[in-house]
Amino acid sequence: MDYIQEGFKEALKLLIGFDKEVYGIISLSLIVSTTATIIASFLCIPLGIHLGLKEFKGKRAFSRILYTFMSIPSVIVGLVVAILLSRRGPFGKFDLLYTPKAMIIAQTLLVTPLILGLTYSLSKNRGKEIERIGQTLGGNKLDIIILIIKELKLDLMVNIVTAFSRAISEVGAVMIVGGNIRNRTRVITTTISMMNSMGDYPMAIALGIVLLIISFGINSLIYSYSGDD
Amino acid sequence: MEISIHNLKKYYGEKLVLDIEELKIKRGRITGLIGPNGSGKSTLLNIISGLDREFLGTVKYDGKLLDKDIYKKMTLVFQKPYLFRRKVYENIEYPLKVRGVNRDERRERVKNIMERLEIEGLKDKKGHLLSGGESQKVSLARALVFNPELLLLDEPTSNIDPESVKVMEREILRFNEETNGTVIIVTHNMEQSERLCHDIIHLER
Numbered sequence: 001m002d003y004i005q006e007g008f009k010e011a012l013k014l015l016i017g018f019d020k021e022v023y024g025i026i027s028l029s030l031i032v033s034t035t036a037t038i039i040a041s042f043l044c045i046p047l048g049i050h051l052g053l054k055e056f057k058g059k060r061a062f063s064r065i066l067y068t069f070m071s072i073p074s075v076i077v078g079l080v081v082a083i084l085l086s087r088r089g090p091f092g093k094f095d096l097l098y099t100p101k102a103m104i105i106a107q108t109l110l111v112t113p114l115i116l117g118l119t120y121s122l123s124k125n126r127g128k129e130i131e132r133i134g135q136t137l138g139g140n141k142l143d144i145i146i147l148i149i150k151e152l153k154l155d156l157m158v159n160i161v162t163a164f165s166r167a168i169s170e171v172g173a174v175m176i177v178g179g180n181i182r183n184r185t186r187v188i189t190t191t192i193s194m195m196n197s198m199g200d201y202p203m204a205i206a207l208g209i210v211l212l213i214i215s216f217g218i219n220s221l222i223y224s225y226s227g228d229d
Numbered sequence: 230m231e232i233s234i235h236n237l238k239k240y241y242g243e244k245l246v247l248d249i250e251e252l253k254i255k256r257g258r259i260t261g262l263i264g265p266n267g268s269g270k271s272t273l274l275n276i277i278s279g280l281d282r283e284f285l286g287t288v289k290y291d292g293k294l295l296d297k298d299i300y301k302k303m304t305l306v307f308q309k310p311y312l313f314r315r316k317v318y319e320n321i322e323y324p325l326k327v328r329g330v331n332r333d334e335r336r337e338r339v340k341n342i343m344e345r346l347e348i349e350g351l352k353d354k355k356g357h358l359l360s361g362g363e364s365q366k367v368s369l370a371r372a373l374v375f376n377p378e379l380l381l382l383d384e385p386t387s388n389i390d391p392e393s394v395k396v397m398e399r400e401i402l403r404f405n406e407e408t409n410g411t412v413i414i415v416t417h418n419m420e421q422s423e424r425l426c427h428d429i430i431h432l433e434r
Binding site: 129130132133135136137138139140143147150151 | 278279280297300301304305307311313314315323324327328371372375
């Protein structure tokens, strides 16, 4: 039991002492996952709303495929991105593998089906009524998409937070495309995984605490916002 | 706005729910649509409003088929109004905003219509938290605020208190008199149709 207590003490020392490496890892994690979530949200929210409202051939099949991709394993996304970005791959010339950019690409692809699927489902179920009202009040297509985003903003925020949580807590994709290189591509989850295998618990515990604090902070924010509403 | 309907047929699956050979709704008149449940009153309203476009036949607005310009000149008030999750003021302001009306004019027009419908006190309340009667009045205010040429009302006063019904009927009449706007109202209430309507159309099942 002593080593766990020691682990916690050391973890707190690292956090309170603003350990450069620990905070570097935390900030890279936040940058990568936030950027990926923002990119995916900008692309998928308008598209998900549009597809949810639109009637098209094969909509049921599309729904099934989309919902399947929502739970795609992160290692598969990592593998696909790694193959595409490797020297011999179609995008090898850009020299992106083992860089934070590659990690952002992988996490964007990981959360894209999640945000698209959740938004699509929301729009399919609740967007039609808002669309009808928007139409009868004279809104054009863009007005209506903006109206739906505003009306469903709380649900959309929950979707975005869900996607961010998936991004920041995944380890497979960033490990494969980032390579867990010290001071370059090391993020919270890859560090915890590595420290655990090395038996070096203080930093793993410190980063675990930070991960929990981030989750708690984001959920509190959403909760207080919905309470206001 | 004058509405001319020619050989209109509407099917749900294989079932024919609406069959109108010829119908003219005159400009500047209040026309009541009455008939039993399932006679197609709301379906007809949805077709005229452009929400339902899957039908056979033609519907013309002042001799023209539905286009973007006509779309902007009409509105529909539903039996169960949906108000946006924002302030009542912003709900009523919405149709003016999408028509590019400037802020000062929007403020003036929203204030006027709120006074007329006696809902000034609701200005800062959230639309989705209002009672049934309040929601209906706000919904009517949102429809009247941009002075539509065609106002479609689907049982707008069902299940609300008599005082609110009185205010709403007064404002529908005033709108029609002041702007010469065409009104089509679906109602089950014969007394209401007598109080409001110049013309009545009976739809049979």
